[in-house]
Amino acid sequence: MSLVVVGTVAFDAIETPFGKTDKIVGGAATYSGISASYFTKKINLVSVVGEDFPASMFDEFKKHHISTEGLQVKKGQKTFFWSGRYHVDMNTRDTLDTQLNVLLDFDPILPDSYQDCEFLMLGNLSPSVQKTVVERMNKRPKLIVMDTMNFWMDTQWDALMETISMIDVLTINDAEARQLTKEYSLVKAAQKILAMGPKYLVIKKGEHGTLLFHEDQVFFAPALPLEDVFDPTGAGDTFAGGFIGYLAQTRDISFENMKRGIIYGSAMASFCVEKFGLERILDLSQGELDERVQEFVDLVQFDIELV
């Protein structure tokens, strides 16, 4: 079924210990949309860019059967720009520059053709914009997944709480889960977050894997141990896109199927970090994806018979 992906479409300039890029296309919705396209064939993008956004990227979206009807292009304005430098551990980074540009007054548009959407991915954006998108859907989607970040906890707490109360699955990282709840223990943090409204919580721990919480159940998926993490930019969004893309493809939102979604999302993220920006996830083959998922199976499977 159709999937709507909302979030930033951006330019990034990235420095890692392995090198640096000029302005390259990034953004939460870009990573999530491309990633989801390996699972579901009807993806609808909601975002905004400036006149400086490259036409070639529209071809790339089309190639990945991503509708850009809801991607606004603002004449005379510039695309959102972020620049950052990663430390050697690749888990921490400094923001060097942020230019909101078209994001400053982003008013999301949902074309009529998007209204049959059953799955909604609210990529990282201001919680009030995320809420507007939910309100503009004629019918509530079957599943709403929301990503957010510490910035909104610092600046828009009330709006964030309101949006979080409306969604089904929250995806945040471990530091953000702690900040959101003032609990160091992720188990205690998860209990508090599930009490805020979401039925499911995904805590992303980067190289340390991913936890999925639902009621009193918990599932853990590791990150694949890689020789090098080349560039972590977009890994979380790529994970989320693979996760919801798999759920949209299978139309099964049971806990068991969400586990599979977590594994497919983790597999997509493991590709993402192997090269700068989007490069590694633009042309994956089904064979590569199957092989990567098999690596996850091999990594964690063991056989203990309890009497």
Add this chain to the structure above:
Amino acid sequence: MSLVVVGTVAFDAIETPFGKTDKIVGGAATYSGISASYFTKKINLVSVVGEDFPASMFDEFKKHHISTEGLQVKKGQKTFFWSGRYHVDMNTRDTLDTQLNVLLDFDPILPDSYQDCEFLMLGNLSPSVQKTVVERMNKRPKLIVMDTMNFWMDTQWDALMETISMIDVLTINDAEARQLTKEYSLVKAAQKILAMGPKYLVIKKGEHGTLLFHEDQVFFAPALPLEDVFDPTGAGDTFAGGFIGYLAQTRDISFENMKRGIIYGSAMASFCVEKFGLERILDLSQGELDERVQEFVDLVQFDIELV
């Protein structure tokens, strides 16, 4: 078959965000021996204590069918003492006091009754003492597992390299693996460490789980997400004891069986951190252990059918 456990038997004084203890019995060999006793019924301890060591602890060892024939008691001397304070993340700690006492001139004795040992656990001690123990075995054990720490990398590099080259399984934490190899990537670090001699490498990542490397194979086991980690002291040694205890019980040192050993070791460690010191692992029932292992199965198992 019989298992020899070498390492410190000590007094610890521990402060955590949850409270503090007076001097309590600890030490690598204590934790490893008690943990292994849940799997194998013939455990032989090699260590040294002072006259101040409590007689009641000899009863505890006996209860866990741990022979203390190789546990030297030095008249007029004091037991090794360590005191430390954990930070709120429980992954970092400050050492407040270290009194080597009887460890200063520890010359390990291997009674004749220990010589049939097939499994040898070299708990954290100076690498020259660890080497002496290996040399004093009449017949090389079927499997030698060695733990070490950053202190020996800083102070006894050459002796450490020599001892590492003699053993089968090295267990160290992630920071130590990086220090040992000057590689940030744990995959690259593992390749370098396996080239130093050990056939297997276990990298302990604390709350982030455990990696097992062998040739081009890798296995990952998570730590159980706990509401509270009360006191991490001895968790690594408890893990190692459960791991080698399970291998000694099953007498199967295949990669597949080591995976099971990792899970049993992780289960034992998950108990250890629930209370101060040894308290939680002195009286576990088989039912508690089975239930805990089942939690590990539930935590990571998923079902994906690849075509």
